[in-house]
Amino acid sequence: MSEVQTPSIAVSDASSVVFTQKAALQVQKLLEQEKNAGMALRVYIMGGGCSGFQYGFKFDKDFAEDDTKVETAGVTLVIDPMSIQYLSGSTLDYKDDIMGSQFVIENPNAKTTCGCGSSFSM
Numbered sequence: 001m002s003e004v005q006t007p008s009i010a011v012s013d014a015s016s017v018v019f020t021q022k023a024a025l026q027v028q029k030l031l032e033q034e035k036n037a038g039m040a041l042r043v044y045i046m047g048g049g050c051s052g053f054q055y056g057f058k059f060d061k062d063f064a065e066d067d068t069k070v071e072t073a074g075v076t077l078v079i080d081p082m083s084i085q086y087l088s089g090s091t092l093d094y095k096d097d098i099m100g101s102q103f104v105i106e107n108p109n110a111k112t113t114c115g116c117g118s119s120f121s122m
Helices: 021-033 081-087
Strands: 040-047 053-060 068-072 075-079 091-097 100-106 119-121
Touching: 021 068, 021 075, 021 091, 040 081, 075 081
Parallel strands: 040 075
Antiparallel strands: 040 053, 053 119, 068 075, 091 100
16 A cells, blocks of 8 residues: 655745734724825834844835735735744734733744833844
C-alpha cells in the first residue's frame, strides 16, 4: 500500500497577526473623520524608544507588492516585510479606558516593554 503525500501549504504572515474588530472600527471611524477613504493603517517597527524598538502607525494608500495585508470589517492593516518578522503572532487592538484611548499591540515576541507600551526589545 502506498503512502499518500499531502502537499504542505505555506501559511501567510497575515494569518499570524490579529487585527481586532474594535481596532478596525476605530480605524474606520478615523478614516471617515479625515475623509480618507481607500487608505489603510500601516503599522511598522523602527529603532528607538527606551527599549530599543518602537511601534509606528500611519495612514497610507501606497502599498508594496510584498506588504502583508490583514483585513477586518472592511478595514485594511498593512505591514512591511521587515516589520512583519517582529509582529508575527501579535494582536493589534484598541483600548479606551481611564488611562486614555490608544491602539495597543500585544506582541509575544517582545522580551521587555517600557511602561508606556510603545517600545520593546527582542
